Amino acid sequence: MADAEVFVGLTIEGSFDPDIVTSKLGLVPTHQARKGEFMSPRSARVATTSVWSIDSASTVDADTIEPHLEWMLDLIEPRAQALSALVAEDAFAYADCYWASVGRSGGPWVAPESMGRLAALNLPLVVSFYATDDVDEGSSSTDR
Numbered sequence: 001m002a003d004a005e006v007f008v009g010l011t012i013e014g015s016f017d018p019d020i021v022t023s024k025l026g027l028v029p030t031h032q033a034r035k036g037e038f039m040s041p042r043s044a045r046v047a048t049t050s051v052w053s054i055d056s057a058s059t060v061d062a063d064t065i066e067p068h069l070e071w072m073l074d075l076i077e078p079r080a081q082a083l084s085a086l087v088a089e090d091a092f093a094y095a096d097c098y099w100a101s102v103g104r105s106g107g108p109w110v111a112p113e114s115m116g117r118l119a120a121l122n123l124p125l126v127v128s129f130y131a132t133d134d135v136d137e138g139s140s141s142t143d144r
Helices: 016-024 065-088 111-118
Strands: 004-014 031-033 050-055 091-101 125-131
Touching: 004 065, 016 031, 016 050, 016 065, 016 125, 050 065, 065 091, 065 111
Parallel strands: 091 125
Antiparallel strands: 004 050, 004 091, 031 050
């Protein structure tokens, strides 16, 4: 088992119909919720804003951020104009990184090229860190 679980996605929030985002981007979301509806069938949480997201969790098998980030950027860059139009219509978009590890050390390392690509899309990068009890004695943060 690797010492980090990582995935990256594009999240868009705002007052919109998620089906319109799907149509404009030409992508099927990993998750979506309409404002005022339950976040998911198993959740008691109600969405305070509409959310549309797509992520690399089931597509990219890597325990570092770069392959996940590259997947997301390669997917979104050809749709930059549609994304900009959505943001201009009062939506907020950002790159969202999930990072779960035993917390020994380290964290995401984002290459300057990827930072430039994010900047060109006007996408901030949000990294959410989660601690886990899973420990693999055979690996360390220096293995990356």
